[in-house]
Amino acid sequence: MAALAVLRRSAPARLLSGTLCVHSRVLAPWRQYQSNRHFSNDKILVEMDESTGVAVMKMKNPPVNGLSLELLTEFSISLEKLEIDRGCRGLILTSASPKVFSAGLDITEMCGKSAEHYAAFWKAVQEMWLKLFGSNMVTIAAINGSSPAGGCLMAMCCDYRIMADSPKYAIGLNETQLGIVAPFWFKDTMTHTVGSRVTEQSLQLGQMYPAPAALKFGLVDQLVPEDKVQITAAAAMAQWLSVPDHARQITKPMIRKPIVDRLVKQREADIDNFVSFISKESIQKSLQAYMDRLKQKKQ
Numbered sequence: 001m002a003a004l005a006v007l008r009r010s011a012p013a014r015l016l017s018g019t020l021c022v023h024s025r026v027l028a029p030w031r032q033y034q035s036n037r038h039f040s041n042d043k044i045l046v047e048m049d050e051s052t053g054v055a056v057m058k059m060k061n062p063p064v065n066g067l068s069l070e071l072l073t074e075f076s077i078s079l080e081k082l083e084i085d086r087g088c089r090g091l092i093l094t095s096a097s098p099k100v101f102s103a104g105l106d107i108t109e110m111c112g113k114s115a116e117h118y119a120a121f122w123k124a125v126q127e128m129w130l131k132l133f134g135s136n137m138v139t140i141a142a143i144n145g146s147s148p149a150g151g152c153l154m155a156m157c158c159d160y161r162i163m164a165d166s167p168k169y170a171i172g173l174n175e176t177q178l179g180i181v182a183p184f185w186f187k188d189t190m191t192h193t194v195g196s197r198v199t200e201q202s203l204q205l206g207q208m209y210p211a212p213a214a215l216k217f218g219l220v221d222q223l224v225p226e227d228k229v230q231i232t233a234a235a236a237m238a239q240w241l242s243v244p245d246h247a248r249q250i251t252k253p254m255i256r257k258p259i260v261d262r263l264v265k266q267r268e269a270d271i272d273n274f275v276s277f278i279s280k281e282s283i284q285k286s287l288q289a290y291m292d293r294l295k296q297k298k299q
């Protein structure tokens with residue numbers, strides 16, 4: 001038993017080998033950590049069921065769960081907390097808002113800000129990915145709505161994806177449609193999920209796939225009616241957790257560690273690339289035009 005406990009605690013550190021980025025601004029909410037194992041801060045809600053060892057994490061950044069610096073920071077801190085909790089074996093990631101899992105990176109974080117802000121934001125995006133893709137827990141995405149770009153990335157980081165069965169909801173890495181480029185580790189995550197050929201085409205075209213199409217080539221694993229997404233995720237989790245932890249936890253990094261290490265080795269260069277790319281006037285114009293189109297859609 002002791003050996004298993006050691007494995008359970010040490011594997012995340014081995015797999016991640018990244019640094020823990022703790023943003024002082026959001027440390028205070030941890031004081032709200034309750035003995036009933038429900039905790040929340042502004043943008044992330046966590047409900048921990050001690051009887052099953054499963055935590056449900058809900059993103060709560062209305063209206064569309066844009067991945068802001070604040071949400072990303074709270075996400076990484078929450079995940080780290082669960083990761084070191086020996087009672088927590090599985091994580092279900094979902095949205096507190098109906099109809100949208102996550103609209104991806106909050107575009108306002110990438111428009112008209114300073115180079116320092118872009119660097120801090122990108123570091124938080126990296127941190128989210130390192131922690132979620134490298135998690136030692138079983139991770140299941142309960143995709144209860146649309147999931148473009150960064151939202152799709154989060155879902156792909158999970159071990160298993162269940163999506164609401166509706167052609168209204170779409171998922172994909174649509175970066176090129178915004179005039180931006182998915183970085184290599186987004187591409188690596190998609191290749192890991194659906195293979196090279198589909199990734200090459202999807203990334204170039206910035207394709208968004210309605211849920212039924214996404215199921216066909218394995219971008220999601222299962223479609224269920226919208227009101228069954230959470231319960232199906234819990235059932236799938238029970239199945240995954242029936243595998244002995246130590247065996248599963250040694251197996252997962254065999255595939256994922258080389259992918260994680262690629263970013264770990266060049267984190268600073270990746271931040272510099274992002275800052276110089278996003279600061280270009282032409283890129284700022286593209287992003288602004290995209291935001292304007294999103295707003296016009298309503299009128």
Ligand SMILES: CCCCCCCCCC/C=C\CC(=O)SCCNC(=O)CCNC(=O)[C@H](O)C(C)(C)COP(=O)(O)OP(=O)(O)OC[C@H]1O[C@@H](n2cnc3c(N)ncnc32)[C@H](O)[C@@H]1OP(=O)(O)O
Pocket residue numbers: 063064066099100102103104105106107108146148149150151174175178180181182183273274277278291294295297298
């Ligand atoms: C050489 C290589 C170098 C590498 C450099 C790296 C470059 C950068 C890589 C960046 C990687 C990832 C990028 C992203 O994740 S960008 C985000 C992409 N996301 C999208 O395109 C989604 C856009 N949104 C939608 O499609 C829809 O909003 C929705 C999610 C389908 C929901 O539709 P809805 O009808 O329910 O809501 P809607 O009315 O559209 O939106 C409500 C308000 O929310 C605003 N909004 C929507 N999405 C975002 C967003 N991502 N960020 C910020 N704000 C967003 C929208 O404008 C509405 O606002 P308002 O109410 O009108 O004020």
